[in-house]
Amino acid sequence: xxxxxxxxxxxxxxxxxxxxxxxxxxxxxxxxxxxxxxxxxxxxxxxxxxxxxxxxxxxxxxxxxxxxxxxxxxxxxxxxxxxxxxxxxxxxxxxxxxxxxxxxxxxxxxxxxxxxxxxxxxxxxxxxxxxxxxxxxxxxxxxxxxxxxxxxxxxxxxxxxxxxxxxxxxxxxxxxxxxxxxxxxxxxxxxxxxxxxxxxxxxxxxxxxxxxxxxxxxxxxxxxxxxxxxxxxxxxxxxxxxxxxxxxxxxxxxxxxxxxxxxxxxxxxxxxxxxxxxxxxxxxxxxxxxxxxxxxxxxxxxxxxxxxxxxxxxxxxxxxxxxxxxxxxxxxxxxxxxxxxxxxxxxxxxxxxxxxxxxxxxxxxxxxxxxxxxxxxxxxxxxxxxxxxxxxxxxxxxxxxxxxxxxxxxxxxxxxxxxxxxxxxxxxxxxxxxxxxxxxxxxxxxxxxxxxxxxxxxxxxxxxxxxxxxxxxxxxxxxx
Amino acid sequence: xxxxxxxxxxxxxxxxxxxxxxxxxxxxxxxxxxxxxxxxxxxxxxxxxxxxxxxxxxxxxxxxxxxxxxxxxxxxxxxxxxxxxxxxxxxxxxxxxxxxxxxxxxxxxxxxxxxxxxxxxxxxxxxxxxxxxxxxxxxxxxxxxxxxxxxxxxxxxxxxxxxxxxxxxxxxxxxxxxxxxxxxxxxxxxxxxxxxxxxxxxxxxxxxxxxxxxxxxxxxxxxxxxxxxxxxxxxxxxxxxxxxxxxxxxxxxxxxxxxxxxxxxxxxxxxxxxxxxxxxxxxxxxxxxxxxxxxxxxxxxxxxxxxxxxxxxxxxxxxxxxxxxxxxxxxxxxxxxxxxxxxxxxxxxxxxxxxxxxxxxxxxxxxxxxxxxxxxxxxxxxxxxxxxxxxxxxxxxxxxxxxxxxxxxxxxxxxxxxxxxxxxxxxxxxxxxxxxxxxxxxxxxxxxxxxxxxxxxxxxxxxxxxxxxxxxxxxxxxxxxxxxxxxxxxxxxxxxxxxxxxxxxxxxxxxxxxxxxxx
Numbered sequence: 001x002x003x004x005x006x007x008x009x010x011x012x013x014x015x016x017x018x019x020x021x022x023x024x025x026x027x028x029x030x031x032x033x034x035x036x037x038x039x040x041x042x043x044x045x046x047x048x049x050x051x052x053x054x055x056x057x058x059x060x061x062x063x064x065x066x067x068x069x070x071x072x073x074x075x076x077x078x079x080x081x082x083x084x085x086x087x088x089x090x091x092x093x094x095x096x097x098x099x100x101x102x103x104x105x106x107x108x109x110x111x112x113x114x115x116x117x118x119x120x121x122x123x124x125x126x127x128x129x130x131x132x133x134x135x136x137x138x139x140x141x142x143x144x145x146x147x148x149x150x151x152x153x154x155x156x157x158x159x160x161x162x163x164x165x166x167x168x169x170x171x172x173x174x175x176x177x178x179x180x181x182x183x184x185x186x187x188x189x190x191x192x193x194x195x196x197x198x199x200x201x202x203x204x205x206x207x208x209x210x211x212x213x214x215x216x217x218x219x220x221x222x223x224x225x226x227x228x229x230x231x232x233x234x235x236x237x238x239x240x241x242x243x244x245x246x247x248x249x250x251x252x253x254x255x256x257x258x259x260x261x262x263x264x265x266x267x268x269x270x271x272x273x274x275x276x277x278x279x280x281x282x283x284x285x286x287x288x289x290x291x292x293x294x295x296x297x298x299x300x301x302x303x304x305x306x307x308x309x310x311x312x313x314x315x316x317x318x319x320x321x322x323x324x325x326x327x328x329x330x331x332x333x334x335x336x337x338x339x340x341x342x343x344x345x346x347x348x349x350x351x352x353x354x355x356x357x358x359x360x361x362x363x364x365x366x367x368x369x370x371x372x373x374x375x376x377x378x379x380x381x382x383x384x385x386x387x388x389x390x391x392x393x394x395x396x397x398x399x400x401x402x403x404x405x406x407x408x409x410x411x412x413x414x415x416x417x418x419x420x421x422x423x424x425x426x427x428x429x430x431x432x433x434x435x436x437x438x439x440x441x442x443x444x445x446x447x448x449x450x451x452x453x454x455x456x457x458x459x460x461x462x463x464x465x466x467x468x469x470x471x472x473x474x475x476x477x478x479x480x
Numbered sequence: 481x482x483x484x485x486x487x488x489x490x491x492x493x494x495x496x497x498x499x500x501x502x503x504x505x506x507x508x509x510x511x512x513x514x515x516x517x518x519x520x521x522x523x524x525x526x527x528x529x530x531x532x533x534x535x536x537x538x539x540x541x542x543x544x545x546x547x548x549x550x551x552x553x554x555x556x557x558x559x560x561x562x563x564x565x566x567x568x569x570x571x572x573x574x575x576x577x578x579x580x581x582x583x584x585x586x587x588x589x590x591x592x593x594x595x596x597x598x599x600x601x602x603x604x605x606x607x608x609x610x611x612x613x614x615x616x617x618x619x620x621x622x623x624x625x626x627x628x629x630x631x632x633x634x635x636x637x638x639x640x641x642x643x644x645x646x647x648x649x650x651x652x653x654x655x656x657x658x659x660x661x662x663x664x665x666x667x668x669x670x671x672x673x674x675x676x677x678x679x680x681x682x683x684x685x686x687x688x689x690x691x692x693x694x695x696x697x698x699x700x701x702x703x704x705x706x707x708x709x710x711x712x713x714x715x716x717x718x719x720x721x722x723x724x725x726x727x728x729x730x731x732x733x734x735x736x737x738x739x740x741x742x743x744x745x746x747x748x749x750x751x752x753x754x755x756x757x758x759x760x761x762x763x764x765x766x767x768x769x770x771x772x773x774x775x776x777x778x779x780x781x782x783x784x785x786x787x788x789x790x791x792x793x794x795x796x797x798x799x800x801x802x803x804x805x806x807x808x809x810x811x812x813x814x815x816x817x818x819x820x821x822x823x824x825x826x827x828x829x830x831x832x833x834x835x836x837x838x839x840x841x842x843x844x845x846x847x848x849x850x851x852x853x854x855x856x857x858x859x860x861x862x863x864x865x866x867x868x869x870x871x872x873x874x875x876x877x878x879x880x881x882x883x884x885x886x887x888x889x890x891x892x893x894x895x896x897x898x899x900x901x902x903x904x905x906x907x908x909x910x911x912x913x914x915x916x917x918x919x920x921x922x923x924x925x926x927x928x929x930x931x932x933x934x935x936x937x938x939x940x941x942x943x944x945x946x947x948x949x950x951x952x953x954x955x956x957x958x959x960x961x962x963x964x965x966x967x968x969x970x971x972x973x974x975x976x977x978x979x980x981x982x983x984x985x986x987x988x989x990x991x992x993x994x995x996x997x998x999x
Contacts, residue, residue, distance in 0.1 A: 364589070367505075367592070374625075378625060383621050383622075383624060383625065383651075384617070384618040384621045384622050385618055385622055389618075389621070393658070393662070396658065396659060396662055397552075397662050397665070397666075400659065400662045400663050400666060401662075401666050405659065405663065408659050408662070409656070409659055412655035412656060412658060412659055413655070415651075415655055416648065416651050416652055416655055419647065419648065419651055420644070420648065423628070423644065423647065426628075427632060427640055427643075427644070430592075430629060430632065430633055431632045431633055431639070431640055431643075464549075465549060466547075466548070466549045466550055466551055469549065469551040469552065470550075470551045473551055
């Protein structure tokens with residue numbers, strides 16, 4: 001029996017391999033380190049993520065394709081991976097605020113492995129690999145959501161997330177099975193070919209529909225968003241920040257692969273369905289965010305609303321839609337991470353002062369934190385000169401260009417609603433006198449770094465986005 | 481020098497704000513001085529623009545154009561013409577006066593206040609100087625945040641309600657305008673093949689009537705809220721009354737003009753047919769604003785809200801003159817924007833000075849103040865008369881031109897508007913009488929200190945401006961004349977082109993009517 005060695009370009013897999021190795025190393029080292037020295041694991045993790053990012057940069061323009069699209073290292077995947085990795089990096093920075101005695105190696109290992117799953121999702125055109133990525137990511141997240149063991153809400157979050165996640169996985173897998181049944185393929189390129197030759201095949205349509213439901217759960221689009229508020233509220237704060245950034249972006253990466261890169265043009269049916277999803281997601285997210293008293297819950301609903309904006313880009317299609325969606329993912333990662341970094345800075349290792357009224361007078365007592373939070377809130381509500389504005393401008397442009405003016409108008413009206421609850425935080429921070437309860441501690445340097453990077457990044461991307469737009473336009477317009 | 485001076489003036493306040501950010505919070509006196517110095521230098525530099533401005537040229541002057549977000553056709557593009565020049569100067573002129581007025585009025589959180597005021601000034605100057613629609617929008621929106629803080633932190637008891645209302649009202653309009661801006665951008669691309677936000681370029685488009693209609697109203701709503709045109713004015717009394725004096729001055733003096741300026745800069749040249757169609761509706765709303773604003777002013781118990789409602793009336797005049805669509809009307813309209821900035825700004829400053837002395841603004845609490853405050857009373861009289869539009873003051877010239885223009889285009893409008901002038905005299909003089917004259921019935925009104933040097937220094941430049949424009953408006957009118965003429969001519973040309981079914985004016989046609997954007 002002849003075993004034929006597959007022709008693998010290992011270089012193209014370098015980022016994935018690197019991050020898994022670092023993750024495993026962290027896990028292995030954990031038992032051998034005394035409690036006082038576990039800080040090393042955190043440092044090892046962020047250095048590992050940074051190296052992985054460098055590997056991605058090194059592969060730029062290499063366009064490596066392993067196993068016919070199963071694992072790509074084209075510029076699109078690399079951009080997505082860099083966005084995920086920056087989310088992870090910032091998460092590690094804001095996590096290391098936890099005191100030394102509380103560091104657990106598996107926390108970092110799980111973060112890195114979840115990132116690995118996300119990277120698989122972002123770089124494959126094969127449904128099976130995408131599924132594999134989702135599972136690797138999700139299982140790690142189920143554990144991370146429950147990591148705050150003394151707090152029962154954390155356990156509840158983990159359980160809820162697990163149940164809903166498993167449920168959605170069922171949909172996803174069933175959808176993939178139906179697609180495979182109809183086409184005999186799991187590679188999206190070939191599935192798309194079949195889609196265009198017989199667009200009314202009911203089995204295929206059902207498969208795509210279930211796929212949309214499964215991914216809809218992961219991006220938290222309405223009506224599959226029910227799990228989000230409880231999970232975001234209960235999970236440890238850095239993990240909430242992480243979930244809103246990376247995993248959501250990764251699920252969007254999968255959606256982009258399916259609905260923009262493969263099925264283009266989408267056809268009326270899917271356009272209408274996505275149109276409705278986008279409209280519902282934005283509106284429900286924003287309306288429910290208004291009445292929230294817990295800042296994590298408010299940001300949970302806000303993250304639902306932002307998913308709605310990105311869905312607009314998907315409706316708009318490849319022309320500007322793809323680039324604007326990716327720009328928005330980056331902008332959202334920065335501003336949302338920034339907001340959570342401020343929450344972490346104030347919450348005494350995570351879970352205190354989470355009610356919005358706790359922010360009373362923050363800006364007067366700690367002006368720098370207050371100004372940073374203002375930048376993030378202004379950016380989230382989409383007011384210039386911030387990354388959030390540029391992102392929304394870009395997405396609405398995509399919608400208008402492709403004739404979805406109604407959706408763009410709905411989008412701006414939603415921005416208007418969102419201004420109310422984002423600026424409410426600013427009102428409390430600056431327009432009420434401080435209460436003595438809020439005691440900021442001396443911030444550890446990683447949190448400071450995270451705050452500076454996200455704050456400046458949000459402004460920089462809002463003022464000088466040209467480099468990123470050029471980069472994405474030139475590389476993605478040329479894609480097949 | 482001329483290449484970069486405009487950018488320098490626009491961004492100097494921002495530089496000042498950054499500098500202040502590095503000064504310790506406790507050094508309030510130093511912070512005040514840095515802020516004052518910054519806006520003073522900004523004003524002096526802007527005077528250079530005034531003297532260098534060539535009144536004969538139809539082109540934009542002091543133009544700077546650089547690639548900004550080149551991949552989307554967005555450029556950093558600034559320039560001034562006869563329409564924007566005076567609004568720009570008004571902003572720099574009011575800057576030092578407002579900062580000076582806060583010397584003793586703002587004692588808490590001085591650092592934040594000065595940073596906000598300086599950021600506000602940069603955004604406002606940017607709005608008037610921007611020649612790129614995207615850049616304009618960025619400045620237009622960026623203005624919101626500092627203003628939001630100024631009202632919300634340093635305002636009166638109802639400040640939070642007022643500031644949120646202000647932001648939400650303004651944003652409603654401007655977000656719809658954003659969609660229209662994007663649509664215009666793609667329509668231009670479809671017609672000409674280039675992606676650009678350049679206002680002179682976009683002005684060459686001759687759009688189909690239906691497109692004009694939708695885009696016009698999307699822009700007009702944003703501007704009408706800002707003006708504010710009746711019935712969209714409800715945010716204004718709240719914001720004006722609750723804002724600190726300096727905030728009210730900038731709000732009334734400059735911010736409202738962003739709306740009227742927008743009509744003139746965008747709605748007219750971009751959508752002339754839709755603009756013409758809207759003349760009856762907007763003129764009538766303007767007249768309602770004039771009479772309604774005046775009548776509501778009459779019944780106010782609080783001087784500050786009286787002044788606030790009088791703004792609704794004055795801005796009604798500005799709109800009426802603009803929508804008369806002739807040389808006198810538009811020139812009067814621009815001049816009246818300046819006048820309102822000066823007179824109403826001065827009124828708010830005087831109300832602020834009264835408030836600092838008595839900690840009340842209710843008319844009923846005053847009475848007979850002229851005996852203890854003769855100097856203040858004199859200034860107040862001059863400013864009140866200028867607000868009414870007495871001959872010899874700036875208000876007269878502006879209102880006269882506007883009514884003249886309106887008379888030329890529609891006699892009924894002119895007659896109705898002229899009656900508003902009479903009511904204006906009633907509310908202003910009646911208020912003045914109740915505050916300044918009569919017996920001192922309230923002992924708290926006795927022995928008040930008259931104006932100090934700083935306060936005189938604030939009011940004297942304003943009074944000089946009042947009389948200067950009142951007696952010798954030529955330097956102002958002559959610098960706007962060419963731009964207004966060419967605006968009207970290009971509008972004519974576009975209306976003609978629309979009839980011929982053209983989609984945009986070619987280069988040669990464009991240059992023929994002299995609206996070339998080349999220096």
